[in-house]
Amino acid sequence: xxxxxxxxxxxxxxxxxxxxxxxxxxxxxxxxxxxxxxxxxxxxxxxxxxxxxxxxxxxxxxxxxxxxxxxxxxxxxxxxxxxxxxxxxxxxxxxxxxxxxxxxxxxxxxxxxxxxxxxxxxxxxxxxxxxxxxxxxxxxxxxxxxxxxxxxxxxxxxxxxxxxxxxxxxxxxxxxxxxxxxxxxxxxxxxxxxxxxxxxxxxxxxxxxxxxxxxxxxxxxxxxxxxxxxxxxxxxxxxxxxxxxxxxxxxxxxxxxxxxxxxxxxxxxxxxxxxxxxxxxxxxxxxxxxxxxxxxxxxxxxxxxxxxxxxxxxxxxxxxxxxxxxxxxxx
Amino acid sequence: xxxxxxxxxxxxxxxxxxxxxxxxxxxxxxxxxxxxxxxxxxxxxxxxxxxxxxxxxxxxxxxxxxxxxxxxxxxxxxxxxxxxxxxxxxxxxxxxxxxxxxxxxxxxxxxxxxxxxxxxxxxxxxxxxxxxxxxxxxxxxxxxxxxxxxxxxxxxxxxxxxxxxxxxxxxxxxxxxxxxxxxxxxxxxxxxxxxxxxxxxxxxxxxxxxxxxxxxxxxxxxxxxxxxxxxxxxxxxxxxxxxxxxxxxxxxxxxxxxxxxxxxxxxxxxxxxxxxxxxxxxxxxxxxxxxxxxxxxxxxxxxxxxxxxxxxxxxxxxxxxxxxxxxxxxx
Numbered sequence: 001x002x003x004x005x006x007x008x009x010x011x012x013x014x015x016x017x018x019x020x021x022x023x024x025x026x027x028x029x030x031x032x033x034x035x036x037x038x039x040x041x042x043x044x045x046x047x048x049x050x051x052x053x054x055x056x057x058x059x060x061x062x063x064x065x066x067x068x069x070x071x072x073x074x075x076x077x078x079x080x081x082x083x084x085x086x087x088x089x090x091x092x093x094x095x096x097x098x099x100x101x102x103x104x105x106x107x108x109x110x111x112x113x114x115x116x117x118x119x120x121x122x123x124x125x126x127x128x129x130x131x132x133x134x135x136x137x138x139x140x141x142x143x144x145x146x147x148x149x150x151x152x153x154x155x156x157x158x159x160x161x162x163x164x165x166x167x168x169x170x171x172x173x174x175x176x177x178x179x180x181x182x183x184x185x186x187x188x189x190x191x192x193x194x195x196x197x198x199x200x201x202x203x204x205x206x207x208x209x210x211x212x213x214x215x216x217x218x219x220x221x222x223x224x225x226x227x228x229x230x231x232x233x234x235x236x237x238x239x240x241x242x243x244x245x246x247x248x249x250x251x252x253x254x255x256x257x258x259x260x261x262x263x264x265x266x267x268x269x270x271x272x273x274x275x276x277x278x279x280x281x282x283x284x285x286x287x288x289x290x291x292x293x294x295x296x297x298x299x300x301x302x303x304x305x306x307x308x309x310x311x312x313x314x315x316x317x318x319x320x321x322x323x324x325x326x327x328x329x330x331x
Numbered sequence: 332x333x334x335x336x337x338x339x340x341x342x343x344x345x346x347x348x349x350x351x352x353x354x355x356x357x358x359x360x361x362x363x364x365x366x367x368x369x370x371x372x373x374x375x376x377x378x379x380x381x382x383x384x385x386x387x388x389x390x391x392x393x394x395x396x397x398x399x400x401x402x403x404x405x406x407x408x409x410x411x412x413x414x415x416x417x418x419x420x421x422x423x424x425x426x427x428x429x430x431x432x433x434x435x436x437x438x439x440x441x442x443x444x445x446x447x448x449x450x451x452x453x454x455x456x457x458x459x460x461x462x463x464x465x466x467x468x469x470x471x472x473x474x475x476x477x478x479x480x481x482x483x484x485x486x487x488x489x490x491x492x493x494x495x496x497x498x499x500x501x502x503x504x505x506x507x508x509x510x511x512x513x514x515x516x517x518x519x520x521x522x523x524x525x526x527x528x529x530x531x532x533x534x535x536x537x538x539x540x541x542x543x544x545x546x547x548x549x550x551x552x553x554x555x556x557x558x559x560x561x562x563x564x565x566x567x568x569x570x571x572x573x574x575x576x577x578x579x580x581x582x583x584x585x586x587x588x589x590x591x592x593x594x595x596x597x598x599x600x601x602x603x604x605x606x607x608x609x610x611x612x613x614x615x616x617x618x619x620x621x622x623x624x625x626x627x628x629x630x631x632x633x634x635x636x637x638x639x640x641x642x643x644x645x646x647x648x649x650x651x652x653x654x655x656x657x658x659x660x661x662x
Contacts, residue, residue, distance in 0.1 A: 127458015
């Protein structure tokens with residue numbers, strides 16, 4: 001039997017329960033609660049050992065990633081962090097070593113992003129370690145997925161595909177016998193770069209004010225570039241053209257692609273990028289690029305919003321690249 | 332090896348991370364974020380199948396309970412609900428029947444408490460069903476655990492002990508062969524009352540404004556009356572005297588105690604009451620009682636705050652009742 005996707009499941013069972021305007025029909029990365037002056041932008045991501053991270057990932061980085069994936073959602077809405085709540089489901093065999101590392105990693109990120117811990121809940125789980133973080137932010141203007149207009153440019157921060165390639169490289173670190181040939185052939189520094197991008201994504205927190213000031217629509221890329229862009233276009237009721245060769249790729253990703261061209265699909269549809277995808281007027285690209293650089297990252301125009309619907313993803317010869325029906329789903 | 336309690340674990344690993352004033356050192360049921368005008372009261376409770384509820388509990392009531400235990404925390408801080416986020420960790424074998432029932436139960440409670448769904452996250456878990464709800468509220472004044480003063484009266488809403496007795500009765504429903512004699516001997520309506528109090532606690536939401544207006548300190552009773560009162564006294568730096576015979580017990584709990592006097596300890600230290608424990612000036616008892624009655628519940632004075640430290644729990648002959656070192660821990 002085909003199981004519904006996470007989006008189908010939300011649309012069917014939970015969207016009917018979300019009538020508040022700030023919930024936006026559960027179609028966005030974050031909610032605004034309550035509406036009006038002084039509202040908080042709130043988001044919640046759950047991470048489960050064995051699903052969203054490897055059980056033996058360094059606890060410092062598990063803690064950091066759990067917070068960062070939430071801060072990435074906030075940043076994509078134009079919101080700076082205010083604080084967070086931590087739900088911690090601990091299996092019976094937790095160790096002091098794990099919790100010491102976890103707390104140390106969390107402390108570093110609390111300081112790094114100026115995002116203090118406000119509370120939470122600790123429970124035992126007869127299953128894998130489960131983390132549920134609720135993060136709170138403030139924005140001068142909350143940017144939704146639905147504001148893209150024909151003629152807008154589409155831009156992304158950072159580089160695309162590293163997280164998905166890093167996941168494969170990390171799995172290969174854990175089980176060298178099953179490593180694909182391209183992983184084994186990568187230069188060590190490229191391999192380490194990809195693994196680190198998977199283990200410790202860098203949310204574009206300090207770029208958030210520029211998103212609020214200039215983006216017409218935005219979201220973070222967490223479930224794969226092609227699928228997430230399609231979601232933004234659908235929410236905005238527009239289409240787009242994007243050229244694959246315009247996509248910003250890291251040296252490590254280019255090296256992997258040179259070794260194994262079939263990884264193109266992984267780059268386009270893999271998850272765990274945690275970069276910001278936004279649309280803006282062509283007039284605003286310069287200001288956004290400057291802000292991105294000031295925040296320590298790149299901003300790359302990768303396509304244009306068009307009338308109509310659907311995403312035309314073109315290769316170097318302007319042929320449509322078929323990324324297939326699949327896209328990465330944490331669910 | 333002795334494992335630390337939930338409180339020890341929070342104090343050791345996470346309290347050092349919570350420097351924001353609104354986090355109150357992670358010693359309260361809810362946080363205030365951010366500080367100042369327009370702040371939200373936020374709380375987060377996780378519930379795990381097999382730990383906090385039985386895997387075959389009716390999904391409508393699992394949903395209701397998951398929301399209600401959070402609303403109980405808000406009410407105890409004097410806060411009315413604003414909305415909530417739902418983190419849903421689904422095992423691979425989830426059924427449409429379960430999700431239909433879960434969503435229907437959630438819808439009813441959303442309407443009942445005027446507490447809309449704002450968002451959340453759905454993930455798969457290679458373990459039991461895991462629920463993580465973050466609830467938001469607003470209070471004219473946030474009541475903490477630490478405001479009790481010598482001379483204040485201690486009051487509780489509703490009745491104490493039903494949830495803990497109901498847990499035993501519910502377990503007996505599921506495994507009749509293991510039912511204690513007192514459960515089997517209870518009148519059916521008493522048994523049903525206790526089970527329902529366990530499955531579907533009633534948070535004192537509509538009493539929250541009176542808590543904000545009149546209570547000097549408050550918390551909800553979720554981990555056992557005696558232990559929770561001791562926590563409130565410790566947070567306030569005071570002691571108390573309370574007479575067991577003043578505790579409000581339901582007819583069903585009295586019937587159970589008549590059948591099995593040793594259940595006294597369960598009543599005093601069992602969890603799952605979800606009633607409000609508060610302290611107030613004797614001058615405010617009348618107004619609080621009137622507000623409780625208007626909100627459909629009782630308010631019962633059960634003791635007095637004293638100088639010093641510690642809780643003296645006295646029986647009918649003014650002898651201290653020893654409830655032992657144990658108290659209920661969901662963790």
